[in-house]
Amino acid sequence: MKKVAIIMGSDSDFPVVKNAASTLKSFGVEYECHVMSAHRSPELAAEYAKNAKANGFGVIICAAGMAAHLAGVVAGHTTLPVIGIPCKGANFDGMDALLATVQMPSGIPVATVAVDGAKNAAILAVQMLAITDEGLAEKLEAEKAKMLEGVKQKDAAMQEKIKEL
Numbered sequence: 233m234k235k236v237a238i239i240m241g242s243d244s245d246f247p248v249v250k251n252a253a254s255t256l257k258s259f260g261v262e263y264e265c266h267v268m269s270a271h272r273s274p275e276l277a278a279e280y281a282k283n284a285k286a287n288g289f290g291v292i293i294c295a296a297g298m299a300a301h302l303a304g305v306v307a308g309h310t311t312l313p314v315i316g317i318p319c320k321g322a323n324f325d326g327m328d329a330l331l332a333t334v335q336m337p338s339g340i341p342v343a344t345v346a347v348d349g350a351k352n353a354a355i356l357a358v359q360m361l362a363i364t365d366e367g368l369a370e371k372l373e374a375e376k377a378k379m380l381e382g383v384k385q386k387d388a389a390m391q392e393k394i395k396e397l
Contacts, residue, residue, distance in 0.1 A: 233266065233365055233367075233368070234264070234288060234289060234290025234291070234361055235261070235262045235287075235288050235289050235290065235357060236256055236261055236264075236289065236290065236292070236354075236361070236363075237266070237284055237289045237292045237293065238252055238256075238263055238264065238265040238266070238269050238292075238294075238295070238303060239262055239265075239266050239267075239277065239292065239293070239294045239295070239306065240265070240268075240295065240302075240346065241261035241267070241268070241269050241294075241296030241300070241302045241368065242294065242296075243267050243268065244297075245295045245296065245319050245339075248317060248319050248350050249350055250350075251296050251350035252293055252317070252350035252353050252354040252357075252373070253265055253354075255286060255350070255351050255354035255355060255358075256357065256358070256367070259354075259358050259368065259371050260368075261354075261357070261358060261361065264289075265332075266280070268301055268302070268336075270296065270299075270302040270304070270305040270306075271299070271301065271377055275304060276308055277302065277305050278291035278306075278309045278333050279304040281308075281310040281312075282294070282310065283311050284312055284367070285311065289312060289388070289395050290312065290313075290316045290357075290360065290361050291312060291313050291314075291357040291360050292306055292312055292313070293315045293316075293353045294314060294316050294342075295350065295353075296315065296317075296318070296319060296329060297318070297319035297321040297326070297329045297364070298314075298321045298323075298329060299328065299332055300318050300319070300332035300333045301331075303315070303316030303317075303333050303342045304316075304332075304336055304340060304365075304375045307336065307340050307341065308340050313343065313357075313360055314341075314342050314343070315342070315345065315353045315357060316334070316337050316343065316344045317333075317345055317348070317349055317350050317351065317353045318330040318344065318346075318347050318349070319333070319348060320347055320348055320350075326347035328349055330344070331346065337340075340365075343356060359372060
């Protein structure tokens with residue numbers, strides 16, 4: 233099975249990123265997690281991205297706030313799918329990171345999830361890997377079934393509350 237690389241622009245992004253890591257772990261997907269900056273260590277980020285495929289990775293998740301160029305820098309140096317997690321910052325509530333992550337030039341796509349949407353980034357990575365991994369596909373189906381049951385239980389509880397009105 234291919235691994236997932238998780239790269240964050242700063243260790244301050246870890247409270248968001250840990251949700252991606254724990255989600256990947258719950259699906260049994262191996263991952264690595266690193267701090268690399270598009271601005272403070274661009275050579276390191278570029279080198280990691282260039283070698284990611286040869287190192288057994290199938291997807292790269294990048295989390296960054298503020299200018300949030302990390303996902304784009306990484307995507308510019310690999311043919312692997314890159315998923316960007318824009319992180320909330322102090323000034324614009326994550327809108328700056330969202331726009332920087334989603335507005336990529338033609339030919340350098342970055343799949344972008346919601347601001348601080350690390351769990352969805354991990355699930356999207358699992359879905360990408362599941363295209364060629366039937367075991368992961370089955371785990372995703374089971375997770376969807378669990379969500380359906382959860383919704384049905386909540387609806388049943390709501391019906392009981394409505395009867396009490």
